[in-house]
Amino acid sequence: DTGVSQDPRHKITKRGQNVTFRCDPISEHNRLYWYRQTLGQGPEFLTYFQNEAQLEKSRLLSDRFSAERPKGSFSTLEIQRTEQGDSAMYLCASSLGQKEAFFGQGTRLTVV
């Protein structure tokens, strides 16, 4: 068990570019969550998968954001046409059923 892994750890992009982040959950975990965290705030829920099904999306998730978990294992989060307001830490977490969520180290996105 290597824990939740996120890639890349840091990403700097120009406004208007697309970016994609990857999350590899703990192998036996069926639930996967994406959160966004800005400075001085707690993690804000973006979206949640149970196996490969995306069961819930936050209103924070505009149509520029899309997430997938194609085989119920790793997940990707894509942001299209990035804006400066997208700059944040993007956190992935996984859990086994309704148990505690384990977090990755996060991807720090900076849009310039």
Place this chain on the structure above:
Amino acid sequence: AQSVTQPDIHITVSEGASLELRCNYSYGATPYLFWYVQSPGQGLQLLLKYFSGDTLVQGIKGFEAEFKRSQSSFNLRKPSVHWSDAAEYFCAVGPSGGSYIPTFGRGTSLIVHP
């Protein structure tokens, strides 16, 4: 909808002093409750959890928390703080019943003076 309130944005303590971080939750049923710690630029690490049973739960790094249903609280305590405890602490209400999404408070920043 579930929610979590951490009323203290910053807490400053001296090394060796005791600590209590406050957490209040709003949830219609019996909650699952968690405390996480985050160091700068890092992800969140689970300190402890409450699902059911004994309302006083022990966690890692010498932390404990007590679930008080009558007060809708889950306060985090440590009898003697170390300088390495300086970090951001988050309380969370976890999935239970029909709500599947762990919801976090805004966090409390712990500053430790030598």
